[in-house]
Amino acid sequence: MKSFVKRMRVGLVYNLKEEDEPPQSDLYAEYDSEETISAMENALLKNHDVVRIEADENMFEKLKSAELDIxxxxxxxxxxxxxxxxxxxxxxxxxxxxxxxxxxxxxxxLDKARAKEILHFYNIPTPRFEIFYNSKQKLNSLEFPVIVKPLREGSSKGIRNNSVVHSKEELEKVVYNCITVYNQPALVEEYLTGREFTCALLGNGKVRVLPIVEMVFDNLPKDAKPIYSFEAKWVWDTPDHPVEIFECPADIPASLEKKIRTICIKAYRVLNIRDWCRIDLRLDKEEIPNILELNPIPGILPKPEENSCFPKAARASGIDYDELINRVLKIASKRCGLI
Ligand SMILES: Nc1ncnc2c1ncn2[C@@H]1O[C@H](COP(=O)(O)OP(=O)(O)OP(=O)(O)O)[C@@H](O)[C@H]1O
Ligand SMILES: [Mg+2]
Structure with a gap:
């Protein structure tokens, strides 16, 4: 039976990536390309009227006058x-x-340390960490190796192959670079080397975990650190020369799958996440899944060869790109009492 879809006036609000950004630069790595925005728009247009609004300084007036349902x-x-x-x-x-x-x-x-503090409060495993406000700070409770990342970025901005550090000297250099380039404190974390997964979650109340994606680092270039770095995400993996990193559904024992799902749902709840989210995890030495970070506005690149993990997980459960976008809208519309 075809389910009834109420036709709505939907605003699509986004930040557009600069097209002329140099390929190795990560300045606008988190913003969406014209191609991604068009793909979302086309998906929504199947059921609704769509008004595109860029999230710039003119957004307020446009939102005010657009008579949007959602x-x-x-x-x-x-x-x-x-x-x-x-x-x-x-x-x-x-x-x-x-x-x-x-x-x-x-x-x-967005503030990875604040999110981790909340996870810790609720006994949800997450790597131990320290915040560095300057490069002269010394490690206090952690031991090498550690990983250094900007406190408030995504899309692997500032996470490069050299972000895993093994000595005081390296730490000082990498922290200095992180703080000066990204103009924010550095998050220094215990470096976990176990298997890495990412989970796409959908819903409110009864939350659904889509098939788990595993990142397998065996095919990264020789000498590359086993991390999903900026290079692994945006430089080495191109549609012409894809690096085979992903396994979906992950080939894992049922007991581990259950643990990952349970931890993700618990984190989703304690952080009051709504509608959708992608959660990254890595196993520690005891094989316990630890949450690295949560992405409540997950990346959703449309082409399968672009290896965007949320659409990948959706496809593995039979949900294509257009359906995914419309499902997220429907979940939000229900939550807001619109349908
Ligand atoms: N504590 C850690 N131990 C081991 N590897 C880590 C750790 N933290 C991050 N990494 C590696 O670095 C990658 C990027 O880290 P993280 O997910 O925090 O960055 P991000 O930029 O927010 O990512 P996203 O693109 O998902 O927004 C992870 O996928 C993982 O491979
Ligand atoms: Mg991540």
Whole structure:
């Protein structure tokens, strides 16, 4: 039976990637390309009217006058430590419903340490960490090797092959670079070398975990660290020369799968995540899944060869790209009482 879809006026709110960005630069790595925005728009157009709105300084007036029923929000925001919250804050102010989490959850998940503090409070495993505000700081409770990453970035910005460090000298250099380039503190974490997974979750109340994706690092170039670095994500893996990194569904024992699913759902709940999220995890020495970070506005590149993990997990359960976008909208519409 065909389910009834109420035709709505949907605002698609996004930040557009600069087309002329040099290929090795990560300045706009989190923003969406014209191709991704068009793919989302076309998916929504199957069932709805769509108004595209770029999340720039003219957004407020456009949102105010567009007479939208709901916004499909994929905007990463512009500046500052809570940039992902900017669009949802404005939408809350204008009383326009939207897909995804609220401003508090988005800001907390963007700040990896704040998210980890909450996970720790609820006994959800996450690698131990220290925050470095300057490069002269010394490790306090952690031992080498550690991994250094910007406190508030995504899309592997600032996570390069040399981010795994083994000595005081390396640490000082990498932390200095991280703080000066990204203009924010550095998160220094215990480096876990176990298997890595990412999980796509959908829903509210009864949350669904899509087939688990495993990152297998065996096919990275020789001498590459077994991490999903900026190079692994954007430089070495191209549609012409794909690096085979992903296994979906992950080939894992049922007991491990259950543990991963349980941990992800618990994290989703304690962080008050809504509608959808992608959660990255890695096993520690005891084979316990640890949460690395949560992405409440997950990347959704449309082409399968671009290896975007949320659409990949959806495809593995028979949900194609267009259906995924429409499902997220439907889940949000239900939550907001629109259908
Ligand atoms: N504590 C850790 N131990 C081992 N590897 C890690 C750790 N933290 C990060 N990594 C590696 O670095 C990669 C990127 O880290 P992380 O997921 O924190 O960055 P991100 O930029 O937020 O990613 P995303 O693209 O998912 O937004 C991970 O996928 C993992 O391979
Ligand atoms: Mg990640």
């Amino acid at each position: 916004v499909f929000n994929v905007a990463e925001g512009r500046n500052g430590p809570a940039r992902e919250s900017q669009v949802p804050c404005v939408l809350d102010m204008l009383n326009i419903p939207y897909t995804g989490s609220d401003p508090i959850t988005l800001a907390i998940c």
